[in-house]
Amino acid sequence: MFDYETLKFIWWLVIGVLLMGFAIMDGHDMGVGTLLPFVGRTDLERRAIINTVGPHWDGNQVWFITGGGAIFAAWPLVYATAFSGFYWAMLAVLWAMFFRPVGFDYRSKIDRPLWRKGWDLGLFIGGAVPPIIFGVAFGNLLLGVPFHFDDSLRSSYSGTFWQLLSPFALLAGLVSLSLLTFQGANYLMVRTEGAIYQRARKAALAFGVLLLVSFSLAGIWVSHMKGYAITSGASPDGLPNPLAKMVSVEAGAWLRNYQFYPWTKLVPALAYAGGVLGILFAYLRRPLSAFVSSSLAVLGVIGTAGVSMFPFVMPSSSDPRSSLTVWDSTSSQLTLGLMFGAVVIFVPLIVLYTSWAYKVMAGKVTTEYIEANSNSTY
Amino acid sequence: MISSQLVDLSRLQFAITALYHFLFVPLTLGLSFILVIMEATYVLTGRQIYKDMVKFWGKLFGINFALGVTTGITMEFQFGTNWAYYSQYVGDVFGAPLAIEGLMAFFLESTFIGLFFFGWGRLSKGKHLLVTLLMAVGSNLSALWILIANAWMQDPVGAHFNYHTMRMELTNFWTVVFNPTAQAKVVHTVSAGYVTGALFVLGISSYYLLKNRDTEFARRSFRIAAAFGLAASLSVIVLGDESGYTVTESQQSKLAAIEAMWHTEPAPAALNLIALPDQETESNRYDVQIPYLMGLIGTRSVTKTIPGIAEIKEKNRRRIENGIIALTALERLRRDPQDAQARELFRDHQQDLGFGLLLKKYTSDVSRATPQMIQQAVDDTVPRVAPLFWSFRIMVGLGFSFLALFALAFYYSAKGNFMHKRWLLKWALWFIPLPWVAAEFGWVVSEYGRQPWSIYGVLPTQLSVSSLSTESLHWSIAGFVLFYTGLLIAEMYLMVKYARQGPGSLGTGRYANEPSGT
Known part of the structure; x- marks a missing residue:
């Protein structure tokens, strides 16, 4: 149906779409978790906040799991190299996420302050730690990661966990945290009223501004840092072999796509537009528009990282020719084609029934509602 | 060379996390369909008590489900974190069912579980039943795709090795999906989940009957569980036998070890x-x-022989010798893809490449393997007998005991006097934990019995690990044990609390043990 090169490119887009789906959907749940202890002052307020995402967090979290599965199926070398190389970062994400299902489901089942405050802390960790680490991971991808392959394509990571926490990577972590918290704050405005709404609005304004500032700083930093470029050897339609190419490392290389294809500048522009509009609409108390805007900011921010690095996915700082790119870390043509078919069939279905679920549960979650349904809500 | 300590620790971590995850899966599979039956009865009869049953058993379902989700995330990522070479070597084939599981099944299950809990009062009766059904279908479809992936590890059909990319690649997706090993495995495992769900409801209902409270609620729950459980336990045994038959086709070494059959x-x-x-x-x-x-x-015949361990080993010795040729030719091809002689040698021997890789445990240069190393590799090809022999017998013995329990429960519920058979009620109550024991031993039979392979005949477990330090593994195992112990305590505490309290926890005013203050 599609030739190999086209399929490889399509899969770069598909992985991007899945990551964006994750950041928009699970992202706002995580943002809500991060804001929980600050926006909710009383137990009843916190329950109201938790119940805005109560019926949906589980489905939304599957974007994360499916994203992982899709990377496994479409980019097995990236899945293998990144997850084992970022071992402790991945475990930190996993362990932080452990707090979410149980936090949501178990918190309201026992009425003791210590139990509930404990899970509030857990939901905060589960909301704040993963976005920070995802940002840090993206920061490290832009910087290059110290890994190499041996002749049997076994990857070895030669860095440490602490090495991942460089100043630029931490800045990227801040971009990611403010993006998802901004998203979560706008969602909370859509689904709450009264004091919670007011506090969520303040949070949206603050994190929106923080997003614009940190994203700008990161952009300036990226334009000066060393980027990667393929100099020879990798044929986009050939069998994937990451060791068959030569790669150069030069300052400003991450800006080349914007120079060759000026229309791609629309992607960072989208990030700014979404950010500015999101702040504006939050200020004007139009939460739904604010949520749509911050979702556009999510597309813009993730898209910017992707376009800057294209065709690189995971450059190697210690052995640049081991770098993983869109062309040489993919599955076979058969698997890519088949999995693309599965995505085309199922993603629209998922969007459809998820929208239905939100429609069924639409409306403000109030503290009065929680009190009246104490035994059946979170 | 990869340290055996790293391999052992990686296996230990995988076993801990997989066995732990599998504490929550079977109940989800079984209870979700029991909820569907109860809710369908509610929709058909319109009787409130069936709605209360869905809500109460649903509450326990939710407590279990939360940990199933939590521990399932670990499984999706652990292939990458701890089994990186495995992931790169077979991701082309193995990744596909995992990703499809997410897209087709897990999304469905997880989206509708939200509406299952929160959609009462917002959805019509029929629509809510549809939600419950989709949730149950989703969780069972999840099991289907995961077990298709697992069956491919046991019996890797529909794929071939590509020396350009150094990995297994898909040749026919439908062969992977309709793998006979997968079919038997899916029905066997899913039925085991139904048994777990049925015994859970049967046992807890018996508890209320023994305490002589909420009897109407408990009697109706008991009846549904008895019928569902009888069908499920028959299915487990029949399909377990079918698994036994397919095992003989694809994994003779596992069967020989299970049966302690040293000689043909x-x-x-x-x-x-x-x-x-x-x-x-x-x-x-x-x-x-x-x-x-x-x-x-x-x-399924009186004339065919089943090979014993000694004969299997002799056959494997020849395959290892061929594997040395394949691996040596592959290494030449990796250096010079134009080497026509190496390509021909490789083509003729590549079906034994995996057996050659078994020697990597003992030497990095397989072409210089000593007869002693070859003997060690030959001995490795059959898993240790005693653990498999006993795990299998515990599993099967328990399976038959469940059949007996459900047969009696069904018989007396048809006669309508099970409430007075206290010995039966006690039996059901004390048996609640045992389906989990059977399921965990089933996992041991299936996965320990696959050793020394991660992909049977293709990729040894030894080579599948990530290049991590043993120190990292010590800490991550400690972390998992710590987290999982804490989570299990919280889960068990809530489960026991709500099971003891019973339907009164719904706060409807119709049952014993209503929460104070409402």
């Missing part, structure tokens, strides 16, 4: 009911045999 016997072989296997002398010190039965189960 004349057909039809006898079944060792009980034996004391001795790995050192490769014989059984003591055994009780049933004549002919093994041959009948394993081959």
